[in-house]
Amino acid sequence: MAKAVKLLLASLPPSRSPRSAAANYQLRITRASSTSSYTHSKMDSENYTFGPYKIDHKEVFYSTDLSYAMVNLRPLLPGHVLVCPRREVKRFVDLTAEETGDLWLTAQKVGSRLENYHRASSLTFAIQDGPQAGQTVPHVHIHILPRQSGDFEKNDEIYDAINEKEKELSQKLDLDKERKDRSLEEMAGEAAEYRRLLL
Template sequence: MVSVHRAGALLNEASCFLCRRRTHHHLRFPTPGFALPREASPSRRSSLAAPFGRICTRAQAMGTESYTFGPYKIHPGEVFYSTDLSYAMVNLRPLLPGHVLVCPKREVKRFVDLTVDETSDLWVTARNVGAQLERYHRASSLTFAIQDGPQAGQTVPHVHIHILPRKPGDFEKNDKIYDAIDEKEQELKETLDLDKDRKDRSSEEMACEADEYRVLFS
């Protein structure tokens, strides 16, 4: 006879297995939920699939701590790394596999308004997260980007660093990635404003991705 505890574990593993199957599907056959770069070469598309190999356990979510991103609430299950001053979360509309955001916990609109401690912690967090995701996604480089203010493309009034693991050929022209980030930033705000519209990626898919990354820091 299977114990209640074991049965629950099996259900959880099955749920995450199905989640990974859907995630692979989206990555290999692009849908509005995972937009490939407009400049990406078709021959490189197969390399965009993320190596989701581990079993994800949503029970490992970041406790009951609450997170905000500007005026929006972020579900703890979408946060995979946290310090006293910063946190890292998966992206609702990732531009590339491993495209995540690192934010200060305190709601701060502009980079200049961060304290010295917050600035240091934010970049140390970004460094640590970037290093792990570059290795995890078998990338060879990283893009770190901040849009500091509306004219710089910032749409959510909360300082955040975009981190994107990079591979050869992911963009035909490297600088095009910044245009793509601007576009995704606007789409992110529009989707957050319409929180009920989660057609791009479901909360379950985002939680499973966060679980995959959370293991890297355990």
């Protein structure tokens, strides 16, 4: 049986081989993300938007040609950040294949570094895709939250907290008296720390 599979694979043209297809896909994704990381000086000169909001470059700590990562105005937990496509896209389904790959590779890299930095044991990655899913900023984004045991009494409460935070941001209401908007200086300081992690 194994000999028959080897013969079948050997008879396929190189580009049709399952291993070759996977390798080609990985190479394409790697090129889209690893070769396009921005330097700090280039990030500092870029303009960033998050739906209708202009984002100060000091809040952005990692960027590629297709995605960027920024600190959160009202983080739920230490290390709660957002990863967004650079192009303003309202729904996940509207991302190109290259944007989707780069977005998730960026989230993977950022999440890994923040989990270590915050001595967390897990990560929550969350996307709210559309208004009925709780999305209030019309720009695809991934919430990344480093998690530790006991950070929420019930694990799924984090999704309610993310939903509430989204509503606050879009309505500019202070529904949660405990969490206040952070100053640009606070967010810039945190972003500077995270930039060093991703060098």
